[in-house]
Amino acid sequence: MAPSYGIKADLKFNTELVPIEVVPFVPDGVERRKVLFETEIDLQEKSQAEGSEEEVAGCGWEDLISDGVDEMPIFDSSTVSETCKGQIENLVAKANKQTSSISGRVDVIDIPRNMQPDIAYGSCLQKAAEGPALDNNGEAGEQHGVDHTPQILSGASQKQAVNGQTQKIGEGNNACISLDCEVDSQIHRGMRRRCLVFEVSGVSGKDSNNNSTFHPSVSLPSTGKFTSDDRHLKLSRTGSSLSPHMLPGIGLHLNTLAAISKNRMVTPETLSSGRRLISMPCTISPFPPLTASSFDAEKDQFNGTDVQDLEGVHSDSSEVPTGGLGEDLNHMSPKKKKRKSDNGGESEACKRCNCKKSKCLKLYCECFAAGVYCVEPCSCQGCFNKPVHEETVLATRKQIESRNPLAFAPKVIRASEPLQDVGIQEETNKTPASARHKRGCNCKKSSCLKKYCECYQAGVGCSASCRCEACKNAFGRKDAGDEIEHVEEEMDDCEKQMDKPDDGQQNAVTHDNEHPFAGNILLVTPCFQICSGKPPRSSTSSIRYQTSRMLKKCDIPLPRSKIEKSFKAVPDDDTPEILRNDSSPSTGVKTSPNGKRVSPPHIGLDMSPNRKGGRKLILKSIPSFPSLSSTVADGYTVNYSVHPH
DNA sequence: GAGTTTGAAACT
């Protein structure tokens, strides 16, 4: 095991206390990688062998890590001498103080939760063995070994690993690790990072997608002192430090969004349901391009204008000045600088409102409904949907959620179908079978041909749950039986899976793997979907699709945690728990006698109340349902982690 | 940019 090269180890481990052979030391770089990789696999296998318990491991990391370095489970090893522990802790402490110049990527502690202590400490031992060489070549060594080096260091080391930026993360905070899950040839590395991120960062792993995909461009407003990594770090830190035990929620997609958006950021607060309110400016569009270039462009734009606003947003409620001022500015801002300019293209993605009476505290407000703070581009008046009014916002959200637990859930649920197909289907007047508005529309005059129609706006066809009249939805009419049947077929498959002898939660969990889609389903980042502003564009969809797949790959080995979700992200680890805890109300399908209204759907496939398939899904444990897990419901990324049996 | 239309959200 390679030591954490990222940290200039001027420490000397006492290797006498622990048998050095505990960890195989392979001096050669290639061999080392090999060994490490094998070790990792081994660990993963162990992890998987642990059973369902491990599937929620991600959550555990949050808690463990959030409490500080000292509580890192790794250090609890009874097999390691206290001396060694002390060394490690010292190392951590040093790392916290250091301004690291390490250029390597963040290499985090992605050690499987169940990793054996001796293994974890193996790094330590080896490090001790390599001591001298490391001092001289620490950075160089990192270049070679960082990717595969399980770091036993907690947040401190992680912080340090972040591209040599000055880390200001407070003690005990989970460093936000920018994961650049570069979907390169080293897939396993990416996976491990993802794992790390959401295990360690305390961001609930919801952002794993983000982290892995967007890391480079995720940034807060630049102050000139921070690099993108720092910003990212900062952002994550805020979320993690303040809400260490944050539960993932239905609004997971929001989290994802936050991660990818530079403008608005995740606020620390945890919503009652465990969601985090995010403020993000321009990435909420239904199908924002994921390309780095787009982010850069956005960043540029952002850098030019919104710094103040951003800072206000991400600096917690403590930042008062910006809040009031920003609000005023918002109000003073040209009323429609927003949409007019948006009509052109991708900028459309921005979530901006123009509320006048709702104070942006009702679902009328798109920003509020999307779970984001209003930002400078908004033209709202008397806006309370700002970080400075955080408490008000949260209280209001809570209230709304009390009425409708899924009020902030994505309106459109997309199942396994690749977004890239949407464009094609649009042309053929066909709807992605699995994409549906969760409650359906109620259009009377628009014939579902205008954006008044939420289904149309989201680029999905109307379904049986719609009460629209004279439906002519270009994405699919509600009376198009074939589509419904198609969906039902999928549902039936799922049901069959569910109907297997041993059912119940446990069963559901296993289905993640058993379901045909389990390994292949596209993980659509929630953030893309929640924003259902416009009909999907195939070009961007394609990109997303690729990304999703990549992310998916990364997910496979990870311990199961959860969305969107994003996204979304949805850290697989958190979802189940959240759903159980917070969304339970939704598990019961509320269908009005006439079948008109349905209670908020369930995570995963959009089940219209009228569909026979819907009932089972709904009633069964949502988190574990296979289809659900493999699907992203606009913001919910349902975790479908793959656990080989 | 002002005014109208529309349908979701909120209210009764």
Add this chain to the structure above:
DNA sequence: CAGTTTCAAACTC
């Protein structure tokens, strides 16, 4: 839960 009102986005001119 149905009917009504409020609201803000979408749309039209």
